Amino acid sequence: MKSNLTPLGPKADKDTVRRSNLSLVLRAVRDEGEGEATRAGVAARVGLTRAAVSSLVEQLLETGFLTESGKTFSGQAGRPGTALKTARTGPAGLGVEVNIDYVSVCVVDLAGTGRVRLTEHLDNRGTPPAEVLARAAGIAARTLDSAREQELYPVGVALALPGLVSGGAVRQAPNLGWNQVPAEELFAAALTAEHPGHQELPVRSENEANLAALAELWFGGLERIRSFLYLTGEIGVGGALVIDGELLRGAHGFAGEIGHVVVDPDGPQCRCGSRGCLEQYAGQAALLRAAGVDGGGGLGVAELEKRVRAGDARAVGAVAEAGRMLGRVLSGAVNLLDPDAVVLGGIYRNLMPWLAAPADEELTGRVVSGLWAPGGGRLRASSVAGDAARGAAALVMTDVLADPVAYARPATV
Amino acid sequence: MKSNLTPLGPKADKDTVRRSNLSLVLRAVRDEGEGEATRAGVAARVGLTRAAVSSLVEQLLETGFLTESGKTFSGQAGRPGTALKTARTGPAGLGVEVNIDYVSVCVVDLAGTGRVRLTEHLDNRGTPPAEVLARAAGIAARTLDSAREQELYPVGVALALPGLVSGGAVRQAPNLGWNQVPAEELFAAALTAEHPGHQELPVRSENEANLAALAELWFGGLERIRSFLYLTGEIGVGGALVIDGELLRGAHGFAGEIGHVVVDPDGPQCRCGSRGCLEQYAGQAALLRAAGVDGGGGLGVAELEKRVRAGDARAVGAVAEAGRMLGRVLSGAVNLLDPDAVVLGGIYRNLMPWLAAPADEELTGRVVSGLWAPGGGRLRASSVAGDAARGAAALVMTDVLADPVAYARPATV
Known part of the structure; x- marks a missing residue:
């Protein structure tokens, strides 16, 4: 997931600037992937001073978005830096692909790495939409249990649906036989029923091919x-x-x-x-x-x-x-x-x-x-990495990456 | 021609910021079109202080990009403002559409208004490309003479061509029978030959439908x-x-x-x-x-x-x-x-x-x-306003609007 690293305009207030810069730094570390991210490297990449980056990194370490390990030599003169990584625990994204003949659920971490996957092959045609979505919510609930065992806390759900999707509903999905199905609402209610007493997760929805294309863009090595x-x-x-x-x-x-x-x-x-x-x-x-x-x-x-x-x-x-x-x-x-x-x-x-x-x-x-x-x-050919459920889960994470402060405490699910 | 009015990021130096702000103000006045642009209105629109806008407006008046006239009441309390307009003289854009059975040349001013138009209907098929472009340069030269009588000084030419255009050349124009024709170079040489002793105009080229679409976007009332x-x-x-x-x-x-x-x-x-x-x-x-x-x-x-x-x-x-x-x-x-x-x-x-x-x-x-x-x-249906020659001419003007300082002295043509 490459992203545009551009500082804010001059009219933003101080708090907004800091939140935006926390996002810049977090995304810069994430973009390094398996590479070695250092404070100096991040500073060079985002165009902020080394001191500013150090302060931002401290806050991201304290709030659990980053971890650091070992010493790394940047190849430049000076002290060795420590290698920064995005945390493997904490906020996570949940992607739920409901397709014609399967449901696949994926949890990704801050790096966009798939950490839990549960797929069930079943024929969703001829089953009422509410029942299909309730079944998907059941699969999602089991995935959430696995995620929590890994200390991953999904902050939202994105549904990947095979049809024309807008305003939270499936307007038309000819191959499922769905018409005007309020998918987000039905799924949210079913997930709450599966997980009573837990905080509700915000649900969004998108066409499945769109999400598979995003996954291809972000993870497909294009x-x-x-x-x-x-x-x-x-x-x-x-x-x-x-x-x-x-x-x-x-x-x-x-x-x-x-x-x-x-x-x-x-x-x-x-x-x-x-x-x-x-x-x-x-x-x-x-x-x-x-x-x-x-x-x-x-x-x-x-x-x-x-x-x-x-x-x-x-x-x-x-x-x-x-x-x-x-x-x-x-x-x-x-x-x-x-x-x-x-x-x-x-x-x-x-x-x-x-x-x-x-x-x-x-x-x-x-x-x-x-x-x-x-x-x-x-x-x-598409890469194996580019599937709709992972794209959906990663889409949820774009919110976290855009404003980590808003997600600083793990949501309880 | 609506455009995005966004202040620069924090890293720009002072001179760059002022040049960018001159562009912001000039475009804000241009976007008012037949409306009444005032210093206060422009300040509100672009998000700069009234004092800053006044200073920028002075510079644009001195360098001939803006004119002011009459008093206007903004409807708010305070002194009446004077109405600002983009100048009807000074830098201009020249658009040259070379199509299968006609050549049409247009000169637009800062507002994008067509000020001179010369169209000749002729069959360009079966004529060698160099000859077609020389003929177009002749038409352009006559248009330039008319433009100068109106104190308009074109700062560049855009060619609108019916085919696949890239890197200054027509890669393929099946209906003209053109293949790999270095159109910009041929046109520039022919225009220089028509106007010896005058400063050469930079020439760019683009597919004619692309330019007609831009004209539709900018002037078509969409x-x-x-x-x-x-x-x-x-x-x-x-x-x-x-x-x-x-x-x-x-x-x-x-x-x-x-x-x-x-x-x-x-x-x-x-x-x-x-x-x-x-x-x-x-x-x-x-x-x-x-x-x-x-x-x-x-x-x-x-x-x-x-x-x-x-x-x-x-x-x-x-x-x-x-x-x-x-x-x-x-x-x-x-x-x-x-x-x-x-x-x-x-x-x-x-x-x-x-x-x-x-x-x-x-x-x-x-x-x-x-x-x-x-x-x-x-x-x-497209508007009458949206034609390729006007789109081409207006495309040239986007450079002037983006950095008026660079065009502050009328080029002699």
Whole structure:
């Protein structure tokens, strides 16, 4: 999670400046990751004096956001410094991904490291939304128990949901069959019921592909890639756009819906109400059907991967055709956005060896700049690190990193 | 041209702070437009003291960036203030649009107001690029003569070009038949040849749809619309994306190429090398052909408009079909970007009464959020104010507005 380290403007008052500088220093240490953060290094990075940084570091050590250990030589003249790290205990973020056929819950610490993970595979279709969210709250409650054993205290929850999410509700999630579901409210009530007597955690919600894209941005090792289109193949085809390191949410929070870009205006009816959407050609169900694999869900995908690896002609052909359809729609998106890269996640990740070439071929022929070359590195598989639950948990932590003072005492959960 | 009025950070030195504050004040006065800017009003707006603003205003008056006139009552107690305006003389921007069948040159003043305009309709296809640019330089030179008569002194030139533009060159402009044309260099040399002995003007270049979109943003009266997709129907179909008030240029400067989003993968060959691009269905040539109008260019478009107005069935049908194709491609773009609005310019502007309904119908059926309603105001015609030459000229002025001190003496041209 890289972040912009810019001092405040001149009009801020003293307390605000100090709180902001505590955040600057904490994020500077966090950004070092496995590297060695020292007071001198942090001072150089954030543009404050060594004395100011020392005072800020003391406060962060006292309030439990930082720990220090050992001596490190900075390579410059002078006293050796001690190495600073973000604390492995204290405030934490809880991310809860509710998807079509699984629920996955993740707890991350200040560094964004995943510390607890609990995933249950179950079919959420045909179950009333309140029941699905109550089940997810149960899984979250068990995760919280594990977190507390590690002295991690989640300060908030972010829900990752497969649909159009705004104002705390799922406006529409065609593959779950959800319409106007007040997901935050239902989840919060269920979590309180699971954990009576504990402080309520603030709950927010976001589209799952958006959160997976943020996780990719923060933890995916993308290096200089700051603008990318992210596609995740699930039962639906989710999408998200990151531009200059920021998620593009759109005017109503509904950007990124590449699964519903039309491939053939007279094609098969889509659950969204339109016809011939990309999802009908490259979504999991279409892919399994074309490959002749019976049974959906994780088992179906595992079977598809097995057959493709074994060279089964029908399976390989189905994946190649999905790749062509992806490439066709992606070429339009690339002409529109000219991103650094297109990142394919979900079921596409493991299918890349069979998917990438036909997709690349369409892209090469149709990207007008002539700057798309097969195997040129602009089409890439997502990292394993970039999943929606971790992105959700890390999103919660952005609040803590932005103003650690507000979270200085561990919340009791 | 609204702009962000934010004071500098604490690390800037005194001279830098004063230069930045001069820019703040100048832009605050400019943003008032036809309103009454007073020292007190500016002080309130930019968050500086009245005394500081007075000193900055004095300097801007002395150096000719502002003028003041009359007395104005602010409605508050105290002395009446004098009304401040940006000067109508002094530094100016020169915008030169070189399109397929015309060249249009515009000079704007500090307020962004178009003060001189010279347009020549001519067919630039089949003429060597150097010759086209020399002709454009000749038109620009005549415009400069008119500008100087009004005591306007252009400080730079921006070229608006119909193709992929980066690094000062047109990488590809399929409809002009240009490939790797060093446009800035050729234009600068030709302008110097036209105006020997005068100071050379810095030349920059940008895609014409990008500049038209900026003009729409700055001068189009879009009010709260900050994110939009802009399409301009010309011989090609140009496009641009504005997100949160900023042009999205993309990783290589090639974003916005909606004209080359594929409609039918096996459709007609496009000049870009791909097949079935939107341009082949909704571009000017395709539209005139489908409508049965002979002859291209401005005359053909005028004839098409005449026939559509007269209710000619073939012409009306052709425009409706183009609208459907636009709507189909736009639905994908809206699903991807969720913009506040889609703005249609160029030949589409006058055709909106016949184009909008079929486009809206496709959009309504295919935008997954369900937030696209026919006639809901998200599909709109561009303003007359938003053209590429004015956008180009105004782009030059952003430098002057950002640091007026650097332009305090009129350049001699």
